[in-house]
Amino acid sequence: MLDEYGYDVDMPSFSVPDRYLGELASPGLDAALCWGVGAAARGALDVSVTGPVVVAESADPLALPEDLGGAVVLRPITAANENLTAFVLAVQARGAGAVIWTRVDSAYPRQASAFVPSLSTASPAATIPVVGVGQVQKHALLDAVAAGPPTLTVTTTHHRNLTSYNVIGSRPGTGRPDPTRQNVMVCAHYDSVIGARGANDDGSGTVLTLELARVLRDLPTSTNLQFALWGSEEVGFVGSRTYVAGMDAGARAAMRGVFNNDMVGTSWDPAERYWGLSYDGQPNVVNAEVLAAGDRLGYRTHMSDVTQRGASDHQSFQEVGVPSGNFSWRGADTPALLEPPYHSADDTIAANISAERLAVSIEIIGCATYALARA
Template sequence: MMIVPAGSAATPAEGLTAMLFDAKLGKPEDFTTDAAGKIALISRGEITFQEKVAHAVEAGATGVLIYDHVDQPGPLNPSIGGDTTVPVGGISKASGIALLNDIALQEKTVTFTVEKLKSATSQNIIATRSPKRGSNHDIVHISAHFDSVPFAPGASDNASGTSVALELARILKSYPIEKELRFVFAGAEEIGLLGSEYYVIRLSGNEISRSLANFNLDMVGTAWENATAIYLNAVDGQANIVSDTAMETAARIGTPSELILYQRGASDHVSFHEAGIPAINFIRREPDTANLEPYYHTPLDTVEYISKERLQEAGELVGASVYSLIRK
């Protein structure tokens, strides 16, 4: 079983057949001239998936298989951060070890096939609330993606963020506001932020200039005990009106979890940031390591591992932060 990340190249229709090259962790020093023309078999860990693939391409590998470094019920779903020139697949630790101990050692060939879908469709759902008086108001966007990955039910990623955004829409529908409020429920986030990108690039210049902030909710309700911090992910790692407002709100309302400003993309806030709109991704992670929950992108991403208390905490933090902006 294999998962193909967004950005992977396709194989020929008959698939890619080649010998395996044990590229260990995929660092530059893990490759030799023998990697050329082979499929690089790489373990997860220490460097990013994007770097692993780039090093394999540089070494002349014709494809990449990345296997997990921990036992999970489903295959690894790597995020490679953009398009690449070779086909890439994610597999489980068990599959990776089996390939190493059998196929690679015996210098056998493997075949894997990647087909690009060209007619798939997705949807965005947009809800807007405008002040009763005036026009050309500043806009505050609350976003959450509602898709998940194959084999993962998606309770945390991202029914948690979607549910909090829906609840905020319900609560804020009757509050007096002085700025425009938009709820952006984006599809196709997991295959390259396509839904949010589609939404943002269709904003007019006037709408972008009026866009004050984007609060992006993603994986805010995990019950994983190690995820004690709410990370405020900024694409450039810099504070902005969203992170500043959240920090001020947390101090004012007594948010129990630590808030950590962190440099990270990989969610729909990237689309807003690239358009010049201040954006922050709210997500739960483990302090110091920034690790995500072990259920991430696996069949164990179920409601059993969702915390009602943490959903409430995220809703109160983001809701109070948003309202402090739209009521002015």
């Protein structure tokens, strides 16, 4: 899409660690949810198992039938210290085909995410797949069982030798000679976590970045414009840190500012504040332009002052002295107050996107970007 808008597009690759993932499938499952799950590295991988779901109401596997006949055993745990390894080996000995492990429900508004279960290396590896589901997935599975025990297919995959990509579209400015021209960047990350569709985190930031690339493509600017989509943000800002590591001192000095957009469209009612987050907590030209744009557009009363927080790709740039900020809709009291679908199976467009908030985000960042790029 960036190339269709006339940008020069670069897609540098980088390596990422192996991933251990799974998928649940059944006609009885809610198709609106994401059914990606984490898979235990010491369980069976690259396999697919189908069987009836049996709920283990007790942490004691001896409470289950002696012959589980290939059943998929779902254990909705009630205490975080339950012994996963002992449970898996015991139900495996009773003929289980797979194990679905859960987490204790998180306190509202947070919800436990899907995860990679960890089996002890002090015990033999399991010969059946073992997967970890999120809170929303767990309750949807329990509802499906209550409606009539479903037959479930559990698939696990060990993804090896992985490569991820950054996507960077650039266009030159129309003023000042090339050697003295600076760069202004708008960016977001395009990856998601296990078990989440990623509509708000961070499909919303990706949409904002692409829309501003379209809108600003023909406007005159004194700086170069860049629109970047980072890979592998959710596993430690790998994409943006790889990009920053490849910048020499001259390239860093030429970067006038980076507008990072992470979760800019949630429809959760309490997320009524638009937060301007800075890794070092200090004002810079980026968050100053965003606040000024808010004033001009009449949105300032919904916006925070500059607030210290990392935890997104702006951190990669601020760590090396490049002016940057992260912008996001969150709860009014603290930027730590995130919507219930955060990193959850119900982070979908239908359940978790406000077109109005997304449009406001686009207006604010578009005005701020253009102001900085034409200065």
